[in-house]
Amino acid sequence: MRADSPGHSAKFGSYTLMQLGSNTIVDFQLVQSNEVGGSYHMEKEGLKRCLDHLESKDLAVEYIVTDRHPQIQKFLRERNMEQSYDVWHFEKGLSKKRSQNKDCKVLKRWLHSIKKHVYWSATGTTSGPEKVASWTSVVNHLQNIHVHDDPLFLKCSHPERASSDANKWLKPGSITLAKVERILNKRVLKDVQKLSHHYQTSSLESFHNLILHFPLHGNVVQVVSSSNASQ
Ligand SMILES: [Zn+2]
The missing domain is CATH 3.30.420 (Nucleotidyltransferase; domain 5)
Incomplete structure (x- = not known):
């Protein structure tokens, strides 16, 4: 309207x-x-x-x-x-939340990739649970883990390559990682299920x-x- x-x-x-x-x-x-x-x-x-x-x-x-x-x-x-x-409306809402963390240097480097991942998760899969599995794998990926426990999304689909910059990865238990996990809360995941593919x-x-x-x-x-x- x-x-x-x-x-x-x-x-x-x-x-x-x-x-x-x-x-x-x-x-x-x-x-x-x-x-x-x-x-x-x-x-x-x-x-x-x-x-x-x-x-x-x-x-x-x-x-x-x-x-x-x-x-x-x-x-x-x-x-x-x-x-x-x-997806665009959803992503816009999410990026507002992410921009509250823009002072965090490590996370800032990932913002564009996270945005692309939202679109990819929504349009690359058809069922709600698949979208959620693909979307939540981002938490592992950011820690340089590309093989996952979820049977609906066992492995990242990007080619395997060693990164020359070890500092870009998020550390387990770090505040930055907790920030990312907060963005993936239950309410957000409920919405991810219903993203139009x-x-x-x-x-x-x-x-x-x-x-x-x-x-x-x-x-x-x-x-x-x-x-x-x-x-
Ligand atoms: Zn990955």
């Missing part, structure tokens, strides 16, 4: 649902905050209207890829709809960036229809 202004002062929200396989916008709903008791509820209502509309046209939704908005998680759970999380929402973000150039009320509908026409 895109709102006409940030925070809780938004009056209008536009909810867009895209079929990610074909980059087609399949539905678009405008919600006004006073219809739903405040701007906080606009996103859920927008999604609900989109899904109701698809159902009324007998279109079945197999699963949906979204960010991790808690209200949306609850709504989709209650509606028995399978949900996956967009196939489709991400980046095309929809591009669409939102495009309509940012237009004021929300009035012109948006026109933009959507021209976008549909170009499909």
